[in-house]
Amino acid sequence: MIKFLIKGLLRDSHRSRLPLAVVATGVMLTILLTTWITGVLGDSINLNAKLATGHLKVMTRAYRENMDQLPVDLALTGTDELIKSLRTDFPSVSWVERIEFGGLLDLPDENNETKSQGPFAGIAADLFNEGSGERERLSLDKILVDGKLPSSPGEILVSSMFAQKLGIKVRDKVTFIGSTMFGEMTINNYTVAGTIRYGSALLDRGSILIDISDARKALDMEDASNEILGFTGSDYYDDAKATEVMVSFNKKHPEDHDQFAPVMLRLRDQNDLGTLIDLMSGVVGLISFIFILAMSVVLWNAALIGGLRRYGEVGLRLALGEEKGHIYGSMIAESLIVGIAGSVIGASVGLSLSYLMQQKGIDLSKMMENATMIMPGVFRTRITPQAWYIGFIPGIFATVLGTMLAGVGIFRRQTATLFKELQS
Template identity: 50%
Template sequence: MIKFLFKGIIRDKSRSMLPIIVISLGVSLTIVLSGFLSGAMTDMVDQNAKFDTGHVKIMSRAYAENKDQLPNDLALLGVDSLMTALQVNYPDLQWVKRIRFGGLLDAPDGSGESKGQGPAAGIAINLLDASSGEVERMNITNSIVSGNLPKNAKEALIGDEFASKLNLKIGDEVTYFGTTMNGSMTFQNFIISGTIRFGLAAMDRGAILLDITAAQEMLDMEDGTGEILGFYNNGVYDDKAAIALETAYNEKMKDNPDEYAPEMFTLRAQNNLGDLLDYANNMSAIFVIIFVGAMSVVLWNTGLIGGLRRYQEFGIRLALGESKGKIYRSLVLEATLIGIIGSLVGTSLGLLGVFYLQNYGINIEGMVDNSSMMMPTVMRAKVTPDLYYIGFIPGVFAMVFGNMLSGIGIYKRETATLFKELEV
């Protein structure tokens, strides 16, 4: 029966070509949009994790309440022993220290007079310790526009856009003005070893990167840090595992009344990323529902048109003694075959589109120039295992559902009127 119906589909293109085209377009759009938005959301979450939130983050309770103000006077102390305890108790994560700070960067001219100043958003990481993995994690080597990585604590990286604004070159000396952890003024000179562009407008406008030992000395934060970030060793954020870890860690600390006691936060609990994660997880289902509904309406109408064209065929089959139920079942089976063929074609086309967008992406740099959000300037799709089968859900279901609705007309045929029709 299947072989017979398949031959009919191949030979009678007038009844199969339009549904296959509609299904192919709908399935390919479902896959491309699902893959692109999934990749874009994943990239945004990944960027936030690497540059800000980590998979989990530990801060003092007081620091966490005011973290947008970068309150280093409320930072964690005794971090060497805390880091040791974290590495022993949670070996499936890599733990790193970071200090965020803000201040003023001054660029002197040849005579020592200021030739330009600008607000600096500083990040201190383990630039000189290769075992920390920070250089690779933040893709610093590939993001350097000119110059090189710092070779000692007296050198710094500066945003390429920031350097152009202050008319700085590699080897120039700059002076940082700010406040220490204790509230006193601090002044520190650094040599520009390189300029960098992360592709994140929020950072590139005023970024300065230091080694954490230099920042600790400059800010009077010996054995202190603003944040401790934890990253799973496989590099993939596991929401359930992170929530369980956060709950267990904070449960141990709940009896400690000290406002400077450490507290853990998952990626989900920071920067409103929880809603973004939920949306990304439900995105495929949303697209399937939308396209099943839209394609069902289109294919229902297509089925009605095809049913009218085949009205006489159904009448002859009924007149020859074939039951209405058998005709209806053969119509549904035929729709299933057409849905599978259209879904195969649509999935192939959709995956080609996703692979292209994964490799080349869409440049949105002009749209985020003035944005403070941490998001990549090139949005890429992501090929995930579900894209290989998700298109069959709207493709097959919509075709079958549309033909089931249009096929109801078979049961409205009256056998008594068939002979009159056939006589004409």
């Protein structure tokens, strides 16, 4: 009987190929959308973590209140001791010092008069110490557009769009004009070792990257930095682990009146990234729900139309003595076969396309030039373990649900009307 029903299923394109195509398309779209959103939001979160927020960030309470102004005068002091204790207390987290600062970058002409000038946001990181992992974390080899990476003090990297705007070339001498941690004016000369492109328009528009020792000298920040970033072991943000570390640290440093006492924030507490994280974790369930709903409606309709087409067949089977429950069961079994087969096909295509888009990405950097938050310019999908099975939920569930709903008609059917139906 099963063989007989499968034969019918394979031969009848309305029962097999059409629903199979609908299921495969739905599953493929579910996977693509899930991996796309996970990829784009995940990359945004990662980029923010690497460049600005870390997975955890330690700062003074005063700095926390004015973080968007990058105030160096509200920086942490005695950071050597602080980072040592952080490494002791939380050895599974990688701790690095960063200084974020602002100022003016001046490009002089041959007469040392200003040729061009522009404001920038600077990131100072430990570039010369191999053990810091900052070169890898910031992917400096990948983002270098021209020139070389800084190899000695006094060398800086300038973002490519900023360099283009000011007419800065590799090996040019530039002057940083700003204020020290103590509010005094500071003027320092640097050599442009190379230009970089982060892939985030916000940073590429006007930023420099400098070794932290150079920044400390320029800003008079010996044994100080305005931020200590922590990165949990995984490449991706682990909210539970970050929360555990933050709670433990902040318990040790309770809120008091000392505005320069350290406080720790998680990634989700900064730059509205909490919304992105919640969106990312909620979005997969939401997509599945929407697709289950939409596909259930589509497949319900397809099954209803199929049921109408098969009205004669069902009537005949009832007349020949097949039980209603058996017919209903066989229709559900058919839909299960279609659901599984469609899900496998849809998942294969969806995962293949996702893999392709994970490798190649879609470059939307031109459209992101005016972005006001750190976002990647190249959008990529990300295949997570969830992506391997997420499509099967709507693929199988919706198909079976649609058939179950459509098949209710079998039980409502009066056997007595069979002759009339079969004569029509």
